[in-house]
Amino acid sequence: MNQFFQRHHRSVYTFALRRLNEPADAADVLNDVMLQVWRGADRFAGQSKVTTWLLGIANHKIMDIYRKRKRHDHDELDHSCEDQHAANEGFDISLAQDAAMVKHCMDKLSEAHREVVHLTFFEDMSYPDIAKVVGCPPGTVKTRMMHAKKNLKRCLQAQQAA
């Protein structure tokens, strides 16, 4: 178990931390996920990568915490897997060169958008794997990413204007 824990604990913890922004809650999620794995409550069926399976379990725990916090209201639409079309607006790409501003705006993304961004760029997951983790169709994953990008652009433009 130690070997398994050492191999995967950072992925689970970082996934939870980036979404919950609270180390104590992320530590709880990590512990609950690993305990659930040890108990055999969720069995690895070999139909996905181990990381995909673990982050899928973590996703349920994180959503439980969100429900407890009652902070999910503004993300409700995204978590319902509803599909939407993102507009493609004109954008000055030079704004993307300011890493601090990009980070500031990424931190302001909704929880559901940060989730997809994290799984794409930190875990380097494919969109079908992300769909398994978040429990939505692959099309919804793509749409969330489009929205994340659109909101990021808006934020960068607003920052520049300010």
Add this chain to the structure above:
Amino acid sequence: MMNTEQHPQDLLPWYINGSLSEQEQQQVERHLQQCSECRDEVELLQAMQTVAKQPPESLPSQFAWHRLQRDMHQDAQTSPAKSRRWGLSLAAAAAVAVIAVQGVLLLNFSQQDNYQLAGHDLEGVVVQVRFNPDATEQAIRTTLQAAGAEIVTGPGAAGVYRIRISDQEAEPELQAKIDRLRDNRDVVHYIQRD
């Protein structure tokens, strides 16, 4: 220029992280050669990737593993047959992947029996300890074993454990053990009697 519907912008994030199928990858590459708008999108996504790849603000502490060990130990005590049932279910599992992953888990947990976590009926003096965040699990275990100590509870919210040291010795020897633990700054950050 192609119209908006033909831009494969929905694939670009996964073009960046290299997880597209070969067919999708080629489709995007062909498009990028002739579309400056999508090349700008790639630049923005690469900026997002750079930020997302930054190390997390904090890492799980050494206590995370101890906490899990404690909970597994308590779990096994609550339901002693759990591990055996789990083992039997492995034997019945047909999927090789199931056996591979859970076999590793079961084997490793069974090897942890030299590490005592929950309190027994041992008499002793209880002290509060906070371990150095950089201390490894092995260093903590070695330190506790050398002191004849075992973890009773913890970690609490502030990372504090309560450990019990056997009081088979006289008070001066007992205090000397606590002092040695306190002096072991690589492992022990803080210690005081309960």
